[in-house]
Amino acid sequence: MSKTSVLLVRLPGEATLAENSELFGLMKEATGVEVKLAKGANLEQERTRYWLLCERIESIAQNLAGLQGQLEELGEEYLRALALMVEAFASYSPSLRLGATYYAADQVQEHVRGFAEVAQKLGLAGLPDVKKRIRFLRKVASEGGVVVELQNPYRLGAVKESGKWGEKFVKLPVSDQITSVGNGSLVDQTRELVALAVESKKKGLSGHLNFSNTRNDLIPQVLREFVYGANGNDPVQIEIVYSDGSEARPFPLFCLRPLAEEAKARIVTLPEVKVGLLSARHPELDSLVAFYWFRNQEISETRAMAQTDEIAYEKSVQLLRRLKKEGGYRISLYQTGFPPAVVGFYRALVDELAADPDSRPWIEVTPCFFLGGEYVQGAPWC
Amino acid sequence: MPTPYFEQALGRFEEHVREFDSKYLSKGEIPKDYGFRPYRFCVRDAVLGLAVVKYGRREDLLVVDVCLTADPPQFPPHSGTKIVMISLLCEAFKCGAKLEIKFTENVEGGRVPFAVYKLARHLGVTLSHIDEGHISPAEARQLFMVLTGFSAASSQKLMQLAVEEKVSPERVCFMVHNGVWELPEMESILLGSGQPERIILGTSLPEVRALYLNDLLFARAALLGSFLDRKLARRERGDEEQVLELEGDARRFGISFDPAFYAKIYSAEEPLLVPWIEEDESWVPAGGRIVAMVRARTVADIELHFEDDLATAAKMMESYGRQKENFFYLLYPRDFRDLPQDVKESITESLRGIGVGPMICPEMAEKLDVDAAKRLEKARVIRR
Numbered sequence: 001m002s003k004t005s006v007l008l009v010r011l012p013g014e015a016t017l018a019e020n021s022e023l024f025g026l027m028k029e030a031t032g033v034e035v036k037l038a039k040g041a042n043l044e045q046e047r048t049r050y051w052l053l054c055e056r057i058e059s060i061a062q063n064l065a066g067l068q069g070q071l072e073e074l075g076e077e078y079l080r081a082l083a084l085m086v087e088a089f090a091s092y093s094p095s096l097r098l099g100a101t102y103y104a105a106d107q108v109q110e111h112v113r114g115f116a117e118v119a120q121k122l123g124l125a126g127l128p129d130v131k132k133r134i135r136f137l138r139k140v141a142s143e144g145g146v147v148v149e150l151q152n153p154y155r156l157g158a159v160k161e162s163g164k165w166g167e168k169f170v171k172l173p174v175s176d177q178i179t180s181v182g183n184g185s186l187v188d189q190t191r192e193l194v195a196l197a198v199e200s201k202k203k204g205l206s207g208h209l210n211f212s213n214t215r216n217d218l219i220p221q222v223l224r225e226f227v228y229g230a231n232g233n234d235p236v237q238i239e240i241v242y243s244d245g246s247e248a249r250p251f252p253l254f255c256l257r258p259l260a261e262e263a264k265a266r267i268v269t270l271p272e273v274k275v276g277l278l279s280a281r282h283p284e285l286d287s288l289v290a291f292y293w294f295r296n297q298e299i300s301e302t303r304a305m306a307q308t309d310e311i312a313y314e315k316s317v318q319l320l321r322r323l324k325k326e327g328g329y330r331i332s333l334y335q336t337g338f339p340p341a342v343v344g345f346y347r348a349l350v351d352e353l354a355a356d357p358d359s360r361p362w363i364e365v366t367p368c369f370f371l372g373g374e375y376v377q378g379a380p381w382c
Numbered sequence: 383m384p385t386p387y388f389e390q391a392l393g394r395f396e397e398h399v400r401e402f403d404s405k406y407l408s409k410g411e412i413p414k415d416y417g418f419r420p421y422r423f424c425v426r427d428a429v430l431g432l433a434v435v436k437y438g439r440r441e442d443l444l445v446v447d448v449c450l451t452a453d454p455p456q457f458p459p460h461s462g463t464k465i466v467m468i469s470l471l472c473e474a475f476k477c478g479a480k481l482e483i484k485f486t487e488n489v490e491g492g493r494v495p496f497a498v499y500k501l502a503r504h505l506g507v508t509l510s511h512i513d514e515g516h517i518s519p520a521e522a523r524q525l526f527m528v529l530t531g532f533s534a535a536s537s538q539k540l541m542q543l544a545v546e547e548k549v550s551p552e553r554v555c556f557m558v559h560n561g562v563w564e565l566p567e568m569e570s571i572l573l574g575s576g577q578p579e580r581i582i583l584g585t586s587l588p589e590v591r592a593l594y595l596n597d598l599l600f601a602r603a604a605l606l607g608s609f610l611d612r613k614l615a616r617r618e619r620g621d622e623e624q625v626l627e628l629e630g631d632a633r634r635f636g637i638s639f640d641p642a643f644y645a646k647i648y649s650a651e652e653p654l655l656v657p658w659i660e661e662d663e664s665w666v667p668a669g670g671r672i673v674a675m676v677r678a679r680t681v682a683d684i685e686l687h688f689e690d691d692l693a694t695a696a697k698m699m700e701s702y703g704r705q706k707e708n709f710f711y712l713l714y715p716r717d718f719r720d721l722p723q724d725v726k727e728s729i730t731e732s733l734r735g736i737g738v739g740p741m742i743c744p745e746m747a748e749k750l751d752v753d754a755a756k757r758l759e760k761a762r763v764i765r766r
Binding site: 001002004006034037038047050051054059062063076079083086098099100101149151152153154155156157158163164165166168169172174178179189193196206208210212213214241242243244247306307 | 440478514542545574577590599600643682
């Protein structure tokens with residue numbers, strides 16, 4: 001493969017040149033955008049703004065590098081180490097700014113401290129490129145100045161044999177079995193599919209569930225059995241895929257224990273509220289429910305089903321945390337048949353309950369399904 | 383030669399088409415995955431295959447109720463079966479199924495079709511559940527990989543990524559057939575970039591600028607290379623008044639990728655017109671090779687890194703040899719044209735000095751970035 005080199009450019013901290021002064025202004029603005037990005041507001045617009053600002057910063061640094069810059073060149077190894085750090089410590093500390101391409105004078109010190117700490121924790125501190133970067137940034141931090149990272153891709157690489165992987169590849173666990181599921185009721189078949197996915201997962205094979213075409217009442221009914229029914233099973237995360245070829249976050253199973261009797265008794269003291277899952281789908285629910293969990297306009301946009309699932313999940317996490325702060329509720333949830341919204345909601349519920357199981361009971365969700373011309377209650381989640 | 387099941391399957395296909403029409407088309411509706419959908423695969427006026435599929439939600443697999451393939455002599459052997467099988471595998475992946483395929487009783491009495499068996503054997507894949515009418519997930523994975531047609535080096539890389547649990551081969555195959563990345567683009571990504579799995583999974587977010595930028599730079603280069611693929615393949619027929627472009631009428635050449643130089647190599651099977659060069663018309667004869675070093679750089683980057691590119695080009699020429707059948711080029715995006723005149727002239731002169739021609743694609747790096755960013759975003763949600 002070809003190589004990428006990363007050039008660290010140190011520029012003086014003082015605004016001695018007109019370009020420098022523009023550079024500092026741009027860095028300040030870009031840092032402001034980073035704060036907005038972290039909040040997740042107007043993501044698309046802010047990302048574009050961030051891109052343009054960084055591009056300008058890098059372009060100015062490129063022009064000044066030869067004139068007044070101190071340089072240090074890093075190799076491909078730095079980018080690989082950075083990827084590992086970002087994966088493990090993305091939300092470590094906002095001031096760490098892992099993966100940024102510029103560091104204003106007041107950001108260098110904090111960044112290099114955090115970078116060195118993270119590298120140490122992941123056992124990457126001994127890598128030559130990581131060492132070089134830390135040394136360079138520490139020098140800048142003590143002498144003052146700003147740092148901009150520039151990349152030069154497509155550099156001459158070594159012709160590297162990627163090895164003979166065929167033998168290891170054929171040993172990878174992939175099912176060579178064929179499926180034969182019984183002719184039971186729909187609920188039995190759904191149950192059987194979840195059980196098969198769990199079995200596959202236990203054998204180290206891919207275990208996934210596809211609820212794209214599953215009746216909406218069956219999703220919570222069957223999932224609930226597997227979330228609460230540990231029976232000696234270790235918690236397991238089952239992949240969720242959708243019929244448009246997208247994959248969402250995995251769904252946790254066997255991770256909750258049924259509530260103790262004493263805790264169950266306390267649930268009835270929580271205020272009751274009727275909630276519709278998705279607005280503008282069944283107007284007859286408008287007079288029945290206090291509010292809708294999701295706004296149809298936000299959920300039913302044209303996008304990959306996994307993205308919708310993720311949005312439903314994130315919104316549900318936020319709302320559940322708010323309800324918990326308010327002291328908790330007993331919710332009757334009037335469901336609609338939109339699988340990504342249903343799966344996203346229940347995943348958020350399970351995650352929030354499992355994150356702090358001792359704080360239960362603070363919520364009870366009883367699904368209500370429209371079956372045979374009337375609303376039927378399912379088993380409660382709490 | 384039609385099989386004994388041909389008439390029966392054709393009748394079944396027509397039934398499905400009528401049902402599809404009355405159930406969905408006439409009402410302007412789209413069927414759910416678990417409803418039967420008939421497909422016809424054609425190139426110009428030749429039908430290469432018919433298939434009717436649905437997602438079997440009971441067993442979580444793809445159910446095939448009609449599978450008819452043709453092998454017209456005008457096309458390479460197994461063309462029809464290949465197209466139908468690729469479509470079935472993509473459908474199985476897209477539906478979220480575990481890549482298992484089941485043929486119903488209506489398909490050659492519930493057996494794996496003979497044409498599929500022949501194709502699998504031709505490709506070196508053993509099918510072990512022929513009588514049960516099933517293709518297992520493991521067999522489907524193997525078929526998907528060989529049908530996608532990766533080069534030996536790319537296959538090795540793909541297997542390495544699978545063994546290291548970074549990317550599943552099914553996903554990469556699906557992305558190629560789904561058009562997220564075309565095969566030559568995917569090969570450039572697999573072999574040319576330091577962390578191909580990041581591009582394939584669309585892992586990086588724009589806010590982690592250093593990683594996102596790196597992914598985007600290699601995605602941009604893959605796209606620039608593929609602009610050249612398409613330009614070389616385009617054959618325009620007709621006269622001065624009317625230009626005709628026909629489906630399946632591409633110029634014949636082989637494409638390979640040299641990861642060390644990040645260069646694309648085109649082996650001409652018929653004379654190829656070299657595009658985007660200053661000379662009016664230059665043809666590479668059959669048997670000749672175009673070696674194009676791809677550098678998807680912006681204006682500022684071209685100027686800054688040209689010396690580096692020049693040195694690499696010189697090494698590339700040494701490595702390939704100056705034989706007369708080799709034609710060397712350095713491919714830049716249109717950004718090159720925005721350089722000051724004296725810089726352009728100096729770059730052109732330096733390249734010519736070592737026997738490399740500048741080749742300037744009419745696309746700007748900025749436009750390639752927009753396309754690359756969309757593909758990275760699309761990749762982010764495709765099933766793993």
